[in-house]
Amino acid sequence: MAKKTTKKTTTKAKTKTKRKPNAAFMKPLTPSADLAAVVGSKAIPRTEVVKKLWLYIKKHKLQDAKNRRNIKADALLTKVFKGKKVVSMFEMTKLVSKHLSA
Secondary structure, three states, X not given: OOOOOOOOOOXXXXXXXXXXXXXXXXXXXXXXXXXXXXXXXXXXXXXXXXXXXXXXXXXXXXXXXXXXXXXXXXXXXXXXXXXXOEEEHHHHHHHHHOOEEO
């Protein structure tokens, strides 16, 4: 059997600079009427929309128990997800972006 060799890495003290958020993500966007029923009608950044959406999903236990990447849509989310009953979390962000306008 071949032995596994592990590489030793030397770590240098790096000066950490605080990351600046991307301006495009922080731009307030207005949600559509369907999305506003879930996250509110106030114009908020895309990152906050996703956070509020996840809070809604977890509060109503809409995440699939077996495959946690899937979201089960209730009556409100079905309108946002174009009538789909189950959506993957990656597809969810794509569908939600169509409900946001500047």
